[in-house]
Amino acid sequence: MSHLRARTTVLVGALAVLAACSGPSEPAVTQTRDVGVQLFQWTWDAVATECTEALGPAGYAWVLTGPPQEHIVGEQWWTAYQPVSHRVESRLGTREQYAAMVETCHEAGVDVWADAVVNHMTGQDAPGTGWAGSPYAHYEYPGLYSEADFHHCGLTPNDDIALYQDAHQVQTCELVNLADLATGTAHVRATVVAYLEDLLSLGVDGFRIDAAKHMAPQDVAAIVAELPEGTGIAQEVIRGSGEPVTPEQYVGNGKVYEFAYGRELQGVLAGAPGRALELGTSSQVLPTDDAVVFVDNHDTERNGSTLSYADAEQYALANVLMLAGTYGTPAVYSGYAFSDRDAGPPQDADGRVLDASCREAGPRVDLADGDWVCQHRWTPIAGMVGWRNVVGDAPMVDAWSDGDAVAVGRGERGLVVVNLGDEPLDTTLSTSLPDGRYCDVLGLPVAAGEACPGAAIRVEDGSVAVVVPPLSAQAFHVAARP
Template identity: 45%
Template sequence: MVGTCAEAGVDIYVDAVLNHMTGTGSAGSGVGSAGSGFEKYHYPGIYQDADFGECRETIENWDDPGEVRNCELLDLADLATGQEYVRATLTGYLNDLTDLGVAGFRVDAAKHMPPEDVAAVMSGVQGDVHVFQEVIEDEAISPAEYTHIGDVTDFAYSRRLSGAVSAGDLSGLAGLGGSDALRGDQATVFVDNHDTQRENPVLTYKDGAAYDVASAFMLAHPYGSPKVMSSFDFGAGDFDAGPPAEQDGTTAAVECDDEAWVCEHRDQAIAGMVGFRSATHGAGITDWWDNGGGQAAFGRGGSGFAVFNREDAELAGTFRTSLPAGTYCDVTAGGCEETYEVGGDGTFTATVPTDGVLALHVEATP
């Protein structure tokens, strides 16, 4: 899979679970996906009882950093990541993956390990890999404690952006950021992810066009490294539903034409903005405009310009940009079906419908 994707220009990042082994749903014993039997705290050929932490109770006091990092998350057997054998085993696992050609890792539940333990594990990883760590910020643990290791997931950004778009108030998003503890170059940002989609979501694919507007805004705005969700339909209120599966329980092949697969990444308002993000990389925000409510527009220097409308009325007007004069394709419309002429004074005229997005950039011309 890694090789096939590399040939298509797609890098693979592995969601690396380093903090824990089995727990909820298999707290006693079971059989792993490769057929090996196990009991909690006993995993033949890998870990035994002494390789797990002394605190074998589930986390109760989330205001205590020591408990959050050393006790069990959802009854999952918590590895003693301060031990050299455990660290070496985890580093070896990651190096097996880099040998396969993976480009980097999302470190799952990094918050539940001391930063020095995560740093020790990652220090032995070979190759030039990109690392971003899951740290849900709270009063006890700050994401800034992990930035010396790699980027950190910015949950505050998701709440701020999704909340503003959901409320139809884009006027305050010019200086959009996330956690006060992170800089943009340290943050991995998203509208939703596989956890927030199921628990206390602000926006998900179920919100239709509003979700697309939020995702497009994220890709247009320079803050952070954006992560686009692509998922499957989990039904109304069925938050524990797994992906479409075959009769033997294995996940079915992804078919984006099948309604069971949502495939948000193919929505044109999102897909077209990926190219916008690349074309405008390194450029700050220019030519900001808003109407004080749900309509806003901004440029990315002389590289791109985007318009967003979250109001009930269409947005019709003339927009001032820093783009060179010329004809540009609206990348949110698909291909080059809709074009706009930017004049010598940097202006163009357009009408953007309710819940609509328009985006032009210098690498998308007829």
């Protein structure tokens, strides 16, 4: 089974959006897309607009939406991760809006993946009514599940996970009181598969399996085996030091998020930036073909285990280095500003999330709570998505580092220079780029044939002089030549 449908290849000429600096005499360039983006808590209407206005033109291959199912009522972000039913009706939009969003994104060349919450239901002890009016109790969900469909592990006083060194607790006890589905039973599996098939009927291309670590690998395998060939799968399995449940146990089901990547990236940027491009070469992480990598996500930006938007330019440059490398399938994150880690996105008086707006997209330190950060639109990040599409599978070459500066080439197709320091970088580098002039694709695009909008370089006999301002990056590729 192919677990990453989002990797697509297109043939573009010199006038393509991602090669806006190219002259009309440039040859066609084959571009391969693999970069995803998580639009955290974006409404379906806003995702649709963003696919057309930004994601497709920038070259993103796939977008991860929030959980589509009905959830508990509340303002916090995590209410979306407490399912009440499998109705596609949430504070992010209706079933009709979701289907329309998928169609719009496909027209823009962007695949759609859904965040699938199938390990558990709610964590509410008192009965209640969900967003779309469905009644529920902690272990009773009319038409879906009843008491017998849940684990009651009996290993801890309150049935909650207490010891992550015990695999049985991790996979049969409750995660912070969330009613844990017995995914080893035929009824639960069939019900989960029916929900995922319903989303596929709306055009969804793949799934992020939320909390996959808390399901036995064979249970996930049994569910995935019932899905159509080519359904994309990416599993959330948080790597913990010395824990018996590991990401490696899940690779037979599809790709797995490698949490160690973002944690290690934060560490090396603080002390040895040159090592950033070596991440992924260790036996302590997943093989590249199995890994989804990220600088941060909605959990890690809240627990502080990785960099986040609050790190501004350093965060942007971390994304540049991720996209410059060859390890894993990269996923960019895009959320909203917060000071309370439980705070939900901007909502109206009825609790419906307001459509995201990206009026000001770039590293900023003056963000107010609820402002949409729009990291996926930041010039260095969006520009690197297009750069990565052009360099494709070209190998890393001409790697160089000196203090806070890092440079790397990708075969004869591209070169990236990153300056994490507080002083300008003025140096001469070796490069495998063919001789000639190149535009910095992290600058603003211009019409074909015009001068570069920002920095430009000239490659002569495998050598190039670069001047990179502090806390910034420049990137050049063969499809962006004046």
